[in-house]
Amino acid sequence: MLRKILEQIAPPHLAYDKDPIGLQIGSWSRNVSKILVSLDMNEAIVDEAITIGAELIVCHHAPFYKPLSNILVDTPTGKMIEKLIKNNISVYVAHTNLDIVEDGVNDALANALGIENIEILEVTKKEKMKKLVVFVPEDTHQQVLQAISDAGAGQIGNYSHCSFNISGTGTFKPLAGSNPFIGSQGELEKVKEIRIETIIPEGIQAKVVQNMLNAHPYEEVAYDIYPLEIEGSASGIGRIGSYEQAMQFSEFLDKVKLVLNLSTIQVAGPSNKLVKKVAVCGGSGSKFIANAIQQQADVYITGDVTYHDAQWAEQQNLTILNAGHYPTEAIIVPKLTAMIQKRCNDEGCSIQVIPSIVNTDPFHYM
Numbered sequence: 001m002l003r004k005i006l007e008q009i010a011p012p013h014l015a016y017d018k019d020p021i022g023l024q025i026g027s028w029s030r031n032v033s034k035i036l037v038s039l040d041m042n043e044a045i046v047d048e049a050i051t052i053g054a055e056l057i058v059c060h061h062a063p064f065y066k067p068l069s070n071i072l073v074d075t076p077t078g079k080m081i082e083k084l085i086k087n088n089i090s091v092y093v094a095h096t097n098l099d100i101v102e103d104g105v106n107d108a109l110a111n112a113l114g115i116e117n118i119e120i121l122e123v124t125k126k127e128k129m130k131k132l133v134v135f136v137p138e139d140t141h142q143q144v145l146q147a148i149s150d151a152g153a154g155q156i157g158n159y160s161h162c163s164f165n166i167s168g169t170g171t172f173k174p175l176a177g178s179n180p181f182i183g184s185q186g187e188l189e190k191v192k193e194i195r196i197e198t199i200i201p202e203g204i205q206a207k208v209v210q211n212m213l214n215a216h217p218y219e220e221v222a223y224d225i226y227p228l229e230i231e232g233s234a235s236g237i238g239r240i241g242s243y244e245q246a247m248q249f250s251e252f253l254d255k256v257k258l259v260l261n262l263s264t265i266q267v268a269g270p271s272n273k274l275v276k277k278v279a280v281c282g283g284s285g286s287k288f289i290a291n292a293i294q295q296q297a298d299v300y301i302t303g304d305v306t307y308h309d310a311q312w313a314e315q316q317n318l319t320i321l322n323a324g325h326y327p328t329e330a331i332i333v334p335k336l337t338a339m340i341q342k343r344c345n346d347e348g349c350s351i352q353v354i355p356s357i358v359n360t361d362p363f364h365y366m
């Protein structure tokens with residue numbers, strides 16, 4: 001159940017390839033009564049989990065990004081792993097999938113800044129669409145159609161339950177070992193059936209098929225799934241949007257400082273412009289400077305901006321706020337805590353979800 005909740009909040013299929021996400025240390029079979037939510041993993045976070053009695057840490061950055069060739073307990077990483085294992089604490093990571101998902105890191109940042117008409121800055125994936133065809137005896141047609149529609153099949157724009165249904169004759173001969181719903185072994189059957197066809201995004205295929213199999217009366221269900229050329233909804237990293245009213249840069253900068261809890265921010269590019277269109281990317285967003293320029297952002301807020309990237313943005317008249325990796329992502333910790341808590345409550349799991357209070361930012365803003 002807990003795995004389902006976490007995967008609903010940040011679906012693993014949204015993550016970048018080879019990004020270490022999901023359960024990194026521990027086991028799903030352990031009982032969890034308390035979850036600690038943090039941005040990073042280090043020994044101080046493990047100590048915090050021990051103090052509050054959390055059996056699971058849900059974090060944004062993985063405890064290690066490269067495969068380990070050894071675990072030496074006199075190194076910080078080895079000591080952290082040893083402590084986690086000795087104290088039966090599991091670690092679950094939601095990284096780029098949490099950046100990309102709707103209401104994840106980037107939406108949290110854009111929403112906190114009060115940006116409206118929010119769109120994706122860089123599309124990373126367009127969902128693959130499939131055609132599902134299933135053959136159902138007439139009298140159970142409605143229950144199967146309802147089951148697959150309830151699982152999300154047949155969603156086209158603002159329309160749900162879209163399907164096409166056509167009558168025909170199905171044939172089958174139950175063989176030895178069968179237990180047929182209609183007919184008997186060794187006799188050819190002809191049954192009035194309905195061919196249901198509908199459309200499904202790949203992400204919900206397993207759920208739709210499971211619902212279909214549960215609702216279908218036949219021992220062996222005849223169905224087909226075809227890949228389609230048409231694309232489903234887009235997902236991506238970074239966000240761009242605008243304010244209803246343009247504001248002076250100084251006013252905007254004050255707003256950003258307040259939201260990110262910063263006393264100083266590095267600024268590159270013009271600082272005397274009006275700000276209306278704003279792009280954001282929590283964490284390391286240098287590689288999306290071109291997107292911000294192309295989509296005509298007045299300002300781009302991100303972290304880990306290098307000297308040369310800032311120079312290039314300046315030449316393009318884009319104002320960049322190099323607001324730090326930690327400050328632009330830390331905003332997700334209370335949001336993620338609330339999201340996990342709500343879903344646990346909704347599912348009737350008595351789990352307490354607690355945000356970390358350890359500041360893991362290696363930088364001091366002096």
Ligand SMILES: [Zn+2]
Pocket residue numbers: 061282283284325329
């Ligand atoms: Zn990050």
